Amino acid sequence: MTDVDSSDGLMTPIRPEQLDPGAVIAQSLDNQWVPAPLARKMIERGESLDDVARQRLTDVRAEYFRSLINASQVVVNRAYFYNNDAITVDLMEEGEARQAHRRLLASGAIVPFLLTERHPAEEPPAHLHVRQAGFTAWQETLAGLPAGDRVRCVRMSWDDPDDDRENRERSRTRLFQPFAEKVQGLTAKDIDILAAQVGVRPRDADRFGQRLGEVVAFSNSLSVNRRQVVRNTLYEEFVSVPGSNVAEGRYDAGKPFAGEIKQLLDLIYSVNLADALGRYPLTPVGSLRRVVLQEAREARATPGIVQDPEQLLTFLRRQTFAAVQDHLTPAAVNGLALQDIWRLRQTAAWNAYVRAFGALTASPEAFRDSVGEVFDCYVRLNSEILKLARERRQARPNPWRPVVEVVVTVGAAVFTAVSGDDFWEVAGAALPLAVSGSLSGSVQLVLRNRIHGRQEQRFAREIASVRLASAREWEQFHDLVRRLPGYRESAGPGPTGRAATTTQDNEDLPEY
Structure with missing residues (x-):
């Protein structure tokens, strides 16, 4: 790798394969992302993104914080640092928020993605839409990095500096x-x-x-x-x-x-973009999940393919979890500030949570043995979030009934098992195979409060893809699920496409 444009001591250029194994691309930071219910209202009312800016900012910022809580590293298109208010708000003036952003950049928690640029502070081409105040704030943020701190920037290639x-x-x-x-x-x-x-x-x-x-x-x-x-x-x-x-x-x-x-x-x-970088797309709550695309395999970064009906059933069987000691959780992660997110990432609870989930995704076949540890770490992490929220008097605690939810999709069928807090249920919604046709799908792990709330801290990620070889294997799996205690099934497709309740252009490369 050629270490280019880094003589000012600011930047460390990296290739996609040098990103953390658990790095994510947060869809919520996309300049067109809108929660599905809000998008429907916008279309009905003829509203623009500016018309719903306040509500959208709250949703985007909450998802931005959740991505920094639930993943070791978040890749962000460079343009979003100065064109997305959910990020720019922390950079507009010198203070704790801007300093926290610098720390997140220097630690590699946030990684700018460069398409045609060769430096994060480079002036965008004149024909691009740029919020100048945001870009000035971004440049000032970079210029104020302490001596010796460097920003990791990812690009498809750093070779050929003369003609790119x-x-x-x-x-x-x-x-x-x-x-x-x-x-x-x-x-x-x-x-x-x-x-x-x-x-x-x-x-x-x-x-x-x-x-x-x-x-x-x-x-x-x-x-x-x-x-x-x-x-x-x-x-x-x-x-x-x-x-x-x-x-x-x-x-x-x-x-x-x-x-x-x-x-x-x-x-x-x-x-x-996630595929191009070989990492995970983090789909926001309520948005379409990758399984909608009916691919033979989920994202390239998905570590394993489950092909055996018995192994697939393991994900839906009841698990035993440790007793929950904490009965409260903050109702709104977005009540926190960016400096709180930085502090949270320094805690033993956050580091244990990230390690536990990394071990699970590295070996999804060991789900039965490792999911309990992920769940316990999740509970401890939420206790830390509560402490931070109380400091800001933003706690507004709700009853805390943490559960782990596993969602298995095969074609148009969805099977969901929910366990935790002395509670367990498994349900399915399936079309006849002759109607659904597809034998591929995914396994998604969801950690959340059993009591639903739009602003609750939650986690959802694909942990394996599914590919059954024949209709016979599908029927075998379906029969095994039907035998689970308390199983109930509805006729018709379930909400398999929804995530559970996570560039620029020039003459040669148009806006991606």
């Missing part, structure tokens, strides 16, 4: 081309499953499939005419109000299935 040819080529082959391929593969999916997962009513599934066909045909026409297939172009055609700037986030209720297509494009955009 290798970086452009890797960006094309790892980012732009896979994005186009994922979009163009939408009509190869089981449309009935896809429709159910994005919330389309069964009677509208055929019309939805036809609209997807138009998206694919438009994307194909761009490709054959040697034009880049990028999200903004697809937004202009199928999602945004004609004549509006895509960045405004004004979505057109008159375009068929605009909201559902937006969800799919945002999901593809998010997982595509």
Whole structure:
């Protein structure tokens, strides 16, 4: 690796493979991300992102903090540091928040992703939309780093400093081309499953499939005419109000299935960058999960594939957990400040939590033996969050009934087991295999308060992908699940597509 543009002692350039094994790309920091319920209201009311800025800022900032709590390292597109208010608010003036951000940068907890830039403080091209006050604050934040501190910056390639040819080529082959391929593969999916997962009513599934066909045909026409297939172009055609700037986030209720297509494009955009970097996409609560894409395998970073029905059943069997001593948890992580997140990451509880989860994802086959440790660490971590919230008088504690939830999806079927706090239940929602067709899926681990609350601290991550070899294995697994004590099943697809309750352009590389 060539150590370029680092003579000022500010930057350590790294390649994707040098990121932490548990690094994530937080979808909530995407400039177009909106919680699904809010997006529906925006479309109905004709509102833009600016119209819902206050509510959206609260949601984005909460997810930003959760990503820093639940992952060892978060990769952030450089533009978000100065164009995303959820981050910029901590950088606007000298003080504890800006200092905490510097510490998170210097420790490698936050890693800027550079597309065409070679330095984090580099001026963006003049034709890009930049919030100048935010960019000035970002430059000042970097300039104020203590001597000897360095910011890890990840890029596809640091070679060829004169013409950047290798970086452009890797960006094309790892980012732009896979994005186009994922979009163009939408009509190869089981449309009935896809429709159910994005919330389309069964009677509208055929019309939805036809609209997807138009998206694919438009994307194909761009490709054959040697034009880049990028999200903004697809937004202009199928999602945004004609004549509006895509960045405004004004979505057109008159375009068929605009909201559902937006969800799919945002999901593809998010997982595509994660794939390019070989790491995890962290899907926010309520957003579409990767399983919607009906891939033969989940994200490249997923450590294992479960192919045996008996092994798959292990994830749903009842576990024994240690007694819970703490009965309260803060109701709002976003009541904390960035400096609290930094302090939390220095605690023994946070480090034990990250180690325990890392061990689980490294060996998902040892789920039965290791999930209890993850759960106990999660409880201790929430105790630390409560202490910080009390200091800020932001605790507003709710009854604390921590549970671990395992969600197994296979095709259009979803099976959920919830355990903890002297409580256990397992439920399923399944279509006949002849209808669902697919034999692939995923296992997701969710840690949360049994008492639902929008602002509760929670954790959700894919820990394994599923690939059964035949309809016979599917029936065997389904039969084993039916025998579990207290099992109940509903007919019809479950909410398999939802996460449980986690660039720039120039003449050569358009905005990704």
